[in-house]
Amino acid sequence: MVRFLPLSEAVAENLNDGDSVAFEGFTHLIPTAAAHEAIRQEFSDLTLIRMTPDVVYDQMVGMGMAKKLVFSYAGNPGVGLLRRLRDAVENGFPRPVEVEEHSHAAMANAYEAGAAGLPCAVFRGYRGAELARVNPNIRRIACPFTGEELAAVPALRPDVSFIHAQKADLKGNVLIEGIVGVQKEAALAARRAVVTVEEVVDDFDDLHPNLCILPHWTVSAISVVPGGAHPSYTHGYYARDNAAYLEWDGIAADRDAFRAWMEEHVLQAVPEDFARRVETLRADR
């Protein structure tokens, strides 16, 4: 049964050292506030799963919390490389990280298979691609009717998934709209799902019948954190802070600059700070 909790409790109760965890969001609705709370609570040995590990995972890797990454695109989209992640992979700083690398198609199918309760996903993929050589979790399976060789990857079943959404109703049902990404799948594939939301409303009675909704009985905990996706964005609430993504490149380039930035903006910060960070981005709401 879902519980409405302060973010610190929602994270403390649902995340453990050594967990496999997905902080999912496909450019839109990245659960930054939840990730920062996990950083403050100093979890370790995490297996971080995400299609597009961007700034948030750069930060978690840079803080030495990850023992393994499962991903399909590790970049700062439109800006460049992830410099803390590079430092970990290329130099083992602050600790080495194991890498399980896929394509987007494989990760999307693997979340879908996880949500669907299947042990693996089957799709037409990786044809001619070299990832199949370096990742033993990419295998082949033959169609029993045509003989065609298809790709198979294990279903993703995180111990816990964190996502950010527009709103919850009083019962704890959760609405996601706009670029919905793989968040529904990530939540349903996980053993526990924690959702941060911009706001709570009475009910969803006036909404369109076919919207993306997670019923309350699929969610473990909900925390209200306005602005909680910044510098990502929340459709209908505030815009993407593209300037912050551009800025990150400089911060992450230097180990000391990174530590100083994390100290000020994460370790010494609280979830309530996010509301202020998106104030100027709400302009054209």
Next chain:
Amino acid sequence: MVRFLPLSEAVAENLNDGDSVAFEGFTHLIPTAAAHEAIRQEFSDLTLIRMTPDVVYDQMVGMGMAKKLVFSYAGNPGVGLLRRLRDAVENGFPRPVEVEEHSHAAMANAYEAGAAGLPCAVFRGYRGAELARVNPNIRRIACPFTGEELAAVPALRPDVSFIHAQKADLKGNVLIEGIVGVQKEAALAARRAVVTVEEVVDDFDDLHPNLCILPHWTVSAISVVPGGAHPSYTHGYYARDNAAYLEWDGIAADRDAFRAWMEEHVLQAVPEDFARRVETLRADR
């Protein structure tokens, strides 16, 4: 490229004798008008695909148009059996029909696989179920990671799919809402997709961003047929004519009564008749 056509032309140009064809609709949005047009044009040797062949397929089978049925539930939901279909399967009247029978899960997955361009669908199904004994298109495949035995069925790829939808815009984009069933998958899985709609609107600019829409370049032809789903219903336009479904049981029970009904309500009718049939069902629009 999509074309707006009168229903008679849309059917004549897209359906051929011997085709595999899906008139899909899951209780809601059953494309009755398109099926009646196909009956008037006297197509033969069709392979009729549908999860829930109900009254419309009872009529087509009763008229001797089908050489094969692919289905997962052949009943008049809430009412009982399909008596023309029974007559064909039990007595070969007016002609014998071949049967390929699945479960709903298998058919839904098979349409999904067809839309996804895959040769087969893989799912956890048919465990202990006897259909796997009588249908050679139900096979087993082992997960290459866990060894679990999963079910596999061939993807459904109809030559043509007919569906009914709420509306098209001027460019030919199609909106489906309410109980969306498997119509998007049936349309995308088919070589040709024909859509009947209640109305045409200028554009979809004011609609929610995540609705079920078929872009115009996925559709072959659109015909405007108000009421075209009767006695099924169109969410937002008119209600299900449950009385007509109850009545059908008596009509289909007798070969002569059936022929007489078809003569009057289908063979001597035109697509424009459907608007009149739903007049009293529009009450609470």
Next chain:
Amino acid sequence: MSGADFTPNEMMTIAASRALKNEDVCFVGIGAPSAACNIARLTHAPDITLIYESGTIGTAPDVLPLSIGDGELCDTALTTVPVPEMFRYWLQGGRITIGFLGAAQLDRFGNINTTVVGDYDHPKVRLPGGGGAPEIASSSQEVFITLAQSKRSMVEKIDFYTSFGHGEGGDHRQRLGIDTKGPTLLITDMAIWKPDPETKEFTVVSLHPGVTRDHVQETCGWTVLFADDVEETPPPSALELATLRDLKARTEKAHKGA
């Protein structure tokens, strides 16, 4: 049972409704299961989640749907999803606590036939088929079955295994790799049955008011087992009966059209 102020069918529906809990997520078959699930929702389990295979999640219809896809189901649902998603994420994903099924033929181990009477290739009666039932029976955490007793419906050997219950009994499900509980409850118009913990044969644990062991045996095609302590099902309460009758009346009116 003459003289009672409720019918066996009403007792069946109400007894079935009582087996459902507020926290349950039910995959609802049409007919008797649909009535039982909605009576539960309208009485002791207001927050029960009802799911129909047409894709409606958390629906609360004012009248019983005639089909699994009536407009009322979507109008009152929390959300409505595509049918492939329904079968993949919600049923196969293990989210359903109770799959609620009816049956044309049933055997003592909860195996169900809704496909054919007679031989599959040359059937005496071609029934509608399995629809969602084969996977409801294997993917729901538990399965409840409800049907009116008769020697035609409760048979020694079903003609076709549409949906697997406990097979030949014992650990047959586990031997097939099916990790869900299967049929755990059978509610008829005469009695409440539960599978024996070892053999998995359905055993009468409660007789509805006024029903004798002979009544049960006379309307069942196999030799009936009775539990050591057979209870009597509490009769319908005034609230239960009024709720059911109001629902049926609203439903009948609605289905006949304006």
Next chain:
Amino acid sequence: MSGADFTPNEMMTIAASRALKNEDVCFVGIGAPSAACNIARLTHAPDITLIYESGTIGTAPDVLPLSIGDGELCDTALTTVPVPEMFRYWLQGGRITIGFLGAAQLDRFGNINTTVVGDYDHPKVRLPGGGGAPEIASSSQEVFITLAQSKRSMVEKIDFYTSFGHGEGGDHRQRLGIDTKGPTLLITDMAIWKPDPETKEFTVVSLHPGVTRDHVQETCGWTVLFADDVEETPPPSALELATLRDLKARTEKAHKGA
């Protein structure tokens, strides 16, 4: 090229935009492909369908997105679908006519590396990885590639096969069971290249205005083949150039924030 009133990069984007047709359904990679696709939409191909892997179908952004999931893409799209659906129904389903990719490293057969420089397990530079590209390269009906020439990016042998082009050339795709055309066009800041019909090696078919064969060879890591009749790419029209510069100005302003 000094003295020209347009930059090589502008010529590249505009030449790429011209290759797109009004009827195309493009799966758009970020960066140079995104600019080219939107210039096509804003000039000669107003009805072109642009799809980004974030799930936006038929999008028409007023400014170029910084990422593949900026809000602008959803706001202007015909519809936005979940990411699994995007990769299953739209890309794998064969609905994409042109997959438009950039590259960190490219070889003469259109094979692309965006994964690592150096050895995979001990990389000199860990690049972002493939993202959608491996399946865009195999499931799109055709693939267009665009990148700025340099000996670092156009190499004799790529360090990692992120996305398969024509492999070792010839019928290598068919031998792997890949039934799509693969890379059919390469647009650089110097020239337009097409694969040789037999060997599939990229061959220069058109030089941008002011560019010599030596320019092309000096900025390419392999020995360049030139077609028998090498044409000159028509320079950007006033409309093309104004459209591109306006778009870039709007984009830069938007990305710097208010």
